[in-house]
Amino acid sequence: MRRLLVAIAPLVMLSACATAPRQELSWTPPTQLGMGGSAYGAFLAGQGALNDGAGAEAAAYFARAEIEGGASDMLRDRAFTAAILAGDITKAAALAPDGPEASEATKRLGKVVQAVELMAVNKGKDAHALLAGDSIGFPHRGVAALLSPWAAAMAGDREGSLVRPEMRGDRVVDYFGQLGQAYLYERARRYDEAETDFKALTGGETPGDIAVLAYGGFLERRGRRPEAIALYDRGLAVQPLSESLTLAKARAVAGKPAPPPPTLREGAAQVLIAPAAAMLAAKQQQLGLAYLRLALRLDPARNEAWLMVGDIMEAAGDVEGARQAYSKPRPGAPEFSSARTKLAWSYQNAKQPDVALKMAQEAAATGDREARITYADLLRANDRYAESAELMSGLIAETPSPDWRLLYMRGVAYERSGRWPQAEADFQAALKIRPDEPELLNYLGYTWIDRGEHLAEALGMVERAVATNPQSGAMVDSLGWAHYRLGDYKKAVQLLEQAVELEAGDPEINNHLGDAYWRVGRRIEAEYQWKRVLTLAPDAKIKADVDEKLASGQGPKGPSAAPKVAGN
Incomplete structure (x- = not known):
């Protein structure tokens, strides 16, 4: 969706x-x-x-x-x-x-x-x-148009409910208007017309899972389970990690009861989600939140709406409001894993790692794939690299085809725990799957440079990463630090100043810039940068490094920082 x-x-x-x-x-x-x-x-x-x-x-x-x-x-x-x-x-x-x-x-x-x-x-x-x-x-005309057929159905106006809403050039109204019409045709027992709409919505090469789920449910209700299973397989070929499609297929294969069509209130709530997402994409936060609140008034169990509300609350700094929203999806719901992930990370970001890890471990114990990935992520974020790598190994072994993201995450855990040969093998395997992925290029290229290996190839890899994502302060920092490691301190200063502009509050990048200033003879500016690092809540390793440089007055001994990982 x-x-x-x-x-x-x-x-x-x-x-x-x-x-x-x-x-x-x-x-x-x-x-x-x-x-x-x-x-x-x-x-x-x-x-x-x-x-x-x-x-x-x-x-x-x-x-x-x-x-x-x-x-x-x-x-x-x-x-x-x-x-x-x-x-x-x-x-x-x-x-x-x-x-x-x-x-x-x-x-x-x-x-x-x-x-x-x-x-x-x-x-x-x-x-x-x-x-x-x-x-x-x-x-608000589009929202009114989408709600109108559902209101007509509530009023008992069957013919009015079957009029498809139209607004020229508005694809949100076009898509969800047709989806609503399909459901309302089914409600009116005009099954052929309902199926025509459902087929139109799933007819492309990459149908969205919301349409696949809607049509698949219709097929199940019509007693056509083999067709529903084939449709779910088609959707999973496009989105193999979709929890909703996976659960739908498992239900159909097991011969469990078909999902009921949405009630009138549930259908009306559903059509409000897309306009809400569109407003949020346009940075109209208040209006996006307003539409979500309206959807939840009609259907308080609309889990995807609760997740979006939680994201808005978190972005606004309302941690408690975000947690309340993330707590709404119940176990067994397709959105439950994502909700628990967001909830656990909210505690991690609030410097409550014990709570975050306990919550993530409980969710992972259910066997849910995404919950286990979250737990592995949090283990890595809390320096428990060996446990993270072990958990990722289990996930990789269960995955039918190689997944570069899992290999990358395990590679990071291996590298941070000192198991470089295994880490290098994972990074190279991941790059064979995604040769242009900037995070992979950045991490492996930087680590090779820091280790003094494959220098020309490694520098080219980091340059490609920055070219793909020039606004990433972490990647520009990696390129600047690569030049520092290779002894080109003047170029390093230029790039590291740019990285600090992109991520002014990052203690590691500021520390790197201080080291580069020192190497080109700008000692006062170097000390200023190091003192600034101490105001940015650095981790213990960076703080110890800066304290030693300031106390000794001898400057940096040599680069030893690890490459940065997205999300860390």
């Missing part, structure tokens, strides 16, 4: 979205808001929380501002937005703005919110009336 959404999201016209944070929200004097100082302080606090994506906190501040300073159109507008972001759609529907100071885009969103709330309480006729016609325009 993510591949599909990433492919179509850039085609959606989003640039004029008036609900983007910071652009539309501007300072307004307290006298114009009818507020006193205390109320205005609450308003400003609410505005700050809103800009940071903390909807629940913002809603509390706006409620206080209203109590202390009185209601206003602008305050109602902000409270409406905060309620949506906090997931209180019932309250947001009651606060939907219609005053003269509210923007047209927000008024249109208000109608969508009210329609979703009506659908959530099974008032399809009223919802359909709100969604019909042209009253909901850009940027």
Whole structure:
């Protein structure tokens, strides 16, 4: 599903979205808001929380501002937005703005919110009336069009529910409108027409797994399991690691009951996910989160929506909100492994490795492949390289065809634990599968240079990696450090300065630049860089190296740093 959404999201016209944070929200004097100082302080606090994506906190501040300073159109507008972001759609529907100071885009969103709330309480006729016609325009017209057939079905309007939504040039509406029509045809027992839509959605060479799962479920419900299994195999040929497709095929092969078609509320929730992903791809975080909250009002068990909400909360720095979202998928759900992965890494990033490892180990004990990979990753991140390599060896042995990513990860664990011959063999095997993969080129090339082996070939490999990914501070650092290791200190300074510009807060890159400055005689700048490293929370090895250089006044003894790994 993510591949599909990433492919179509850039085609959606989003640039004029008036609900983007910071652009539309501007300072307004307290006298114009009818507020006193205390109320205005609450308003400003609410505005700050809103800009940071903390909807629940913002809603509390706006409620206080209203109590202390009185209601206003602008305050109602902000409270409406905060309620949506906090997931209180019932309250947001009651606060939907219609005053003269509210923007047209927000008024249109208000109608969508009210329609979703009506659908959530099974008032399809009223919802359909709100969604019909042209009253909901850009940027919410596509969402209204996708929801309208489901509202019509709730209202008992069978013919209205079967009208496929159309918007010229909008591939999100085109794709999910046809998917919805297929489901609604099936609901109306017009099976031939439903199958025509399902076939159209899966007819390409690389069908998305969401369409494959939908059509496969339909085939299973029609008693056509062999065809469903063949379809799942076709999907797995494109996406062999898809947990959803793997589970679907296993269910069909075992002859277990077919998945039921979506309920009306579930179908309506599904069509909101793609517009949400498109908004997030366009960096419209608030609007993307709003659509996800609407989807979850209709279907609280929509796991992919919870994962996306968690990602937004984490990016906004709301760790607790992210963890709550990641905790929603239950064991057995296709999204459970991914959710546990994100949850474990949130604890790792919060400097709670024991909690992260315990959580990852429990998930890995289920035998889930992705959970075991996550556990191996976390073992490596916590310097438990031998255990990580052993776990990766088991996964590699079980994999039918060689997977370069598994070989790369085991190679890193081998290299970090001092088992270079095994590491080198894994890196070379991985490169045979993916000869142009920049991470592989960077890691093996750098390590060869650091070991004084295959120097000309290794430098070329690192140069290719940087050419592929010139904005990677880690890779530019590797190239600069390669020149340092080869004795070209002037070139090393040039490249390492560029790497620091790309990743100013990385202690290892700053340490490298200090060493290069020292070698070209820029001693004061070198000491400045080393002192800066100590302010960037370096690991114990880098800190000891810097402390020794500063204490001795003799500069670097020689390069010994390990190449950097993506995600570390």
